[in-house]
Amino acid sequence: MSPETRRILALHGGLLLLLLGLQFVLPAYHHGNLARIMVLASYAIGYNILFGYTGLLSLGHALFFAAGMYGMALTIQYAGFSPAPALLAGLLAGLVVSAGLAMLALRTTGVAFMIVTLMFAQAGYLSILYFGEYTRGDEGFVIQTARRMLWGIDLSDPTNRYLAALLLFSVCLALSLWLVRAPFGRVLVAIRENEERVQMLGYDTHAHKLGAMIVSGTISALAGAVYGLLFGYAGASFASVQYSIFPLLWVLLGGAGTVLGPFLGTLFMFYLIDLSSGLTTAYMLIAGVALVVLTLFAPQGLAGELRRRLWGWLP
Amino acid sequence: MSGAPLLSTRGLSKHFDGLQAVRDVDLDLAPGEARALIGPNGAGKTTLVGMICGRITPSAGRVMFDGADITPLPAHERIGLGMAYTFQITSVFHALPVRENLALAARRRLKGAAVQDAVERALARVGLPRDIGGQAAGNLSYGHQRLLELAMGLVQAPRLLILDEPTQGLSDSEIDGFKALIGELKGATTILLIEHNMSVVMDVADRITVLDGGTVLADGTPAEIHENAAVQAAYLGTG
Ligand SMILES: Nc1ncnc2c1ncn2[C@@H]1O[C@H](COP(=O)(O)OP(=O)(O)OP(=O)(O)O)[C@@H](O)[C@H]1O
Numbered sequence: 001m002s003p004e005t006r007r008i009l010a011l012h013g014g015l016l017l018l019l020l021g022l023q024f025v026l027p028a029y030h031h032g033n034l035a036r037i038m039v040l041a042s043y044a045i046g047y048n049i050l051f052g053y054t055g056l057l058s059l060g061h062a063l064f065f066a067a068g069m070y071g072m073a074l075t076i077q078y079a080g081f082s083p084a085p086a087l088l089a090g091l092l093a094g095l096v097v098s099a100g101l102a103m104l105a106l107r108t109t110g111v112a113f114m115i116v117t118l119m120f121a122q123a124g125y126l127s128i129l130y131f132g133e134y135t136r137g138d139e140g141f142v143i144q145t146a147r148r149m150l151w152g153i154d155l156s157d158p159t160n161r162y163l164a165a166l167l168l169f170s171v172c173l174a175l176s177l178w179l180v181r182a183p184f185g186r187v188l189v190a191i192r193e194n195e196e197r198v199q200m201l202g203y204d205t206h207a208h209k210l211g212a213m214i215v216s217g218t219i220s221a222l223a224g225a226v227y228g229l230l231f232g233y234a235g236a237s238f239a240s241v242q243y244s245i246f247p248l249l250w251v252l253l254g255g256a257g258t259v260l261g262p263f264l265g266t267l268f269m270f271y272l273i274d275l276s277s278g279l280t281t282a283y284m285l286i287a288g289v290a291l292v293v294l295t296l297f298a299p300q301g302l303a304g305e306l307r308r309r310l311w312g313w314l315p
Numbered sequence: 316m317s318g319a320p321l322l323s324t325r326g327l328s329k330h331f332d333g334l335q336a337v338r339d340v341d342l343d344l345a346p347g348e349a350r351a352l353i354g355p356n357g358a359g360k361t362t363l364v365g366m367i368c369g370r371i372t373p374s375a376g377r378v379m380f381d382g383a384d385i386t387p388l389p390a391h392e393r394i395g396l397g398m399a400y401t402f403q404i405t406s407v408f409h410a411l412p413v414r415e416n417l418a419l420a421a422r423r424r425l426k427g428a429a430v431q432d433a434v435e436r437a438l439a440r441v442g443l444p445r446d447i448g449g450q451a452a453g454n455l456s457y458g459h460q461r462l463l464e465l466a467m468g469l470v471q472a473p474r475l476l477i478l479d480e481p482t483q484g485l486s487d488s489e490i491d492g493f494k495a496l497i498g499e500l501k502g503a504t505t506i507l508l509i510e511h512n513m514s515v516v517m518d519v520a521d522r523i524t525v526l527d528g529g530t531v532l533a534d535g536t537p538a539e540i541h542e543n544a545a546v547q548a549a550y551l552g553t554g
């Protein structure tokens with residue numbers, strides 16, 4: 001193992017150990033927050049694979065998040081699934097939806113790609129409202145505690161929920177770390193930098209972008225499914241355009257194209273909104289100003305600046 | 316020249332809107348030969364090789380490689396068959412380290428430790444100093460970026476290497492190194508070289524094709540081309 005690999009494993013493994021340790025010391029309020037942040041950061045990790053590493057800006061990832069969430073919740077609610085197969089159903093829903101959208105949207109590039117992803121996500125959102133009889137539309141529905149027992153573990157219990165969130169986050173973090181250092185991920189980065197050159201090196205760039213979008217969408221869907229299961233709720237708001245913008249902001253703030261960026265960005269923005277809403281009702285204004293300041297002084301995001309200034313080896 | 320050609324084109328043509336950039340070009344490259352493609356600016360050289368390697372869709376005509384018609388194949392599949400192309404306008408990955416640029420080019424055919432070996436060999440072969448391997452390609456001098464572009468072609472170990480003005484921006488000593496390199500490759504690798512520097516052309520080419528106004532003006536050995544009056548006329552003042 002090269003010294004660089006060892007350093008990378010120590011840093012990322014260290015973060016996971018820290019998060020595990022925090023389980024035992026955090027006060028209840030922050031403990032609950034962090035569980036939520038870890039699941040949302042997993043969503044951001046999925047988003048980052050397409051946006052940060054492949055350079056494709058999607059405005060429709062809420063479609064994948066919601067596909068996972070409803071794939072899980074509807075099968076529990078109406079097919080009587082237990083959590084494990086329901087999670088799998090959410091994951092498969094994300095796989096199918098992201099493969100379908102990838103095949104359509106990747107015919108376009110640039111702004112057209114953004115618009116196509118946005119339109120399809122809106123269509124998804126409207127479909128959820130349209131089938132309100134089953135989905136309960138904006139109001140959403142609660143998944144009963146009794147149905148959230150995974151192999152005898154009660155996922156509504158804060159400790160179990162925290163550990164489940166950490167498990168999801170660890171898997172997503174490890175997966176993205178492995179992916180971006182593997183030949184496939186290196187080609188994605190090269191596509192982001194200069195797609196024509198990659199083609200002229202003999203790589204099928206379309207197939208790579210297709211793969212990236214499916215991996216990205218499926219991770220996002222898994223995060224959506226876990227979110228619904230851990231917090232016991234599914235609602236149409238998770239399919240709204242807001243939930244497509246969130247991962248973009250988290251990733252931009254944390255550092256697009258860095259493995260740690262999605263977590264840092266999600267953590268930062270969550271507490272930014274949390275703290276400023278405690279101070280004033282105009283909390284979005286404070287959040288907005290902070291975002292502008294960060295974009296001006298750390299345009300590459302938190303982890304991106306870290307890489308530029310200190311740790312050139314950061315993946 | 317004997318044996319079946321490695322590369323052939325028949326009636327290859329391209330027009331951009333009204334402009335006929337390449338008209339009805341027939342070309343045959345024997346395995347192992349070094350062919351120079353020369354002609355004044357705007358003659359259609361880059362467009363012609365672009366159609367050969369799949370960057371540009373022809374308006375008419377066919378491309379045959381190793382006995383098969385590859386006209387319908389996308390660029391990456393043609394590269395996969397053993398072509399490599401180096402860009403006239405340097406096209407490296409600016410934000411990525413030099414070694415990663417080369418590794419990307421090598422990994423399509425190699426795995427694991429063999430990639431690093433091939434990368435180091437390619438660096439040495441074009442005469443790039445080893446210690447720049449960790450730098451971002453965008454920080455290299457123009458000449459070094461040209462050499463990197465060349466190394467990215469070499470590291471693919473292609474059967475047909477297409478070089479679009481590789482010596483542009485190189486120093487005299489680097490140009491000498493380039494001539495020696497082509498001398499070594501020749502025979503094992505078929506080379507299609509677009510080149511403005513006539514000393515390079517005369518030194519390394521087995522045959523020369525002269526393109527002017529999109530059509531083949533002349534085709535022959537360096538000595539024949541040297542004698543050719545039409546070529547002299549086309550080149551007057553542009554040598
Ligand atoms: N994409 C394009 N769209 C329109 N015209 C083009 C395009 N590419 C090339 N041309 C035109 O086609 C002609 C041939 O261009 P090409 O680049 O093939 O010439 P060249 O022989 O490579 O010239 P140079 O020696 O300057 O590189 C030129 O008149 C050029 O302006």
Ligand SMILES: [Mg+2]
Binds near residue numbers: 360
């Ligand atoms: Mg040219």
